[in-house]
Amino acid sequence: MLPAVHRAWQALPARCPACGLWTRGHRCTLCLARFAAPQPRCLGCGMPRHVWCNACHDCPPASARATQVVVGADYGLPWDGLVSRLKFQQQPELAAWLAPLLAQALDRLPVARAPVDWVVPVPLAPRRLQVRGYNQAWEVARRLAGPLGLTARPDLLLRWRDTDAQTGQDGRQARLANLQGAFMPAPGCRDLLAGRQVALVDDVLTTGATLRAASQALREAGVAGVCWWVVTRTP
Numbered sequence: 685m686l687p688a689v690h691r692a693w694q695a696l697p698a699r700c701p702a703c704g705l706w707t708r709g710h711r712c713t714l715c716l717a718r719f720a721a722p723q724p725r726c727l728g729c730g731m732p733r734h735v736w737c738n739a740c741h742d743c744p745p746a747s748a749r750a751t752q753v754v755v756g757a758d759y760g761l762p763w764d765g766l767v768s769r770l771k772f773q774q775q776p777e778l779a780a781w782l783a784p785l786l787a788q789a790l791d792r793l794p795v796a797r798a799p800v801d802w803v804v805p806v807p808l809a810p811r812r813l814q815v816r817g818y819n820q821a822w823e824v825a826r827r828l829a830g831p832l833g834l835t836a837r838p839d840l841l842l843r844w845r846d847t848d849a850q851t852g853q854d855g856r857q858a859r860l861a862n863l864q865g866a867f868m869p870a871p872g873c874r875d876l877l878a879g880r881q882v883a884l885v886d887d888v889l890t891t892g893a894t895l896r897a898a899s900q901a902l903r904e905a906g907v908a909g910v911c912w913w914v915v916t917r918t919p
């Protein structure tokens with residue numbers, strides 16, 4: 685339960701950064717209805733298809749992927765602009781508008797939500813965190829976990845290599861090699877991870893390589909299952 689002062693702040697009128705309308709709190713029902721209408725998504729890859737797309741059906745996610753993939757919306761108007769401003773224009777407060785997008789998708793899952801013990805943001809490498817000043821995934825994760833009655837933990841998983849440089853690399857193999865060993869469980873946290881269920885939170889899902897590398901590190905630390913909760917997915 686949020687402290688009273690925080691609940692009061694959330695209920696204050698605020699202006700939607702996408703459409704400009706005044707709303708109660710940071711949830712624009714107009715934008716959510718117009719730009720995040722319910723649509724079936726594959727629970728293995730998050731693409732807007734059936735509950736399990738053919739590719740995921742043939743390759744069960746239990747092997748290397750997520751237990752359940754939940755996506756707020758396609759990476760398109762107006763969410764792409766909000767995510768970009770959240771990340772690159774020093775506007776961490778926009779996470780308050782993006783967390784409800786993911787919350788809505790979790791609310792509308794056609795199946796039971798997989799159990800979750802910890803909500804964990806995909807971490808940034810220390811240097812990038814220092815430059816940006818905040819981790820956008822944590823800004824979303826912490827706003828999402830509270831209303832769901834879950835605990836967000838930014839301290840369980842570390843990233844010690846900056847892999848965003850992967851955009852400059854050619855080829856899938858090079859990207860994957862760069863991600864190998866980029867994540868590790870935080871020292872002294874293995875007891876908190878062993879046998880637990882984790883929801884990894886990120887802002888954008890594209891190839892899934894980053895989330896897979898983070899999931900692999902969690903599984904190697906003994907985590908029983910990893911869900912991916914992602915604000916947007918590139919179509």
Ligand SMILES: [Zn+2]
Pocket residue numbers: 700701702703704705712714715716
């Ligand atoms: Zn709006």
Ligand SMILES: [Zn+2]
Pocket residue numbers: 726727728729730731736737738739740741
């Ligand atoms: Zn799929």
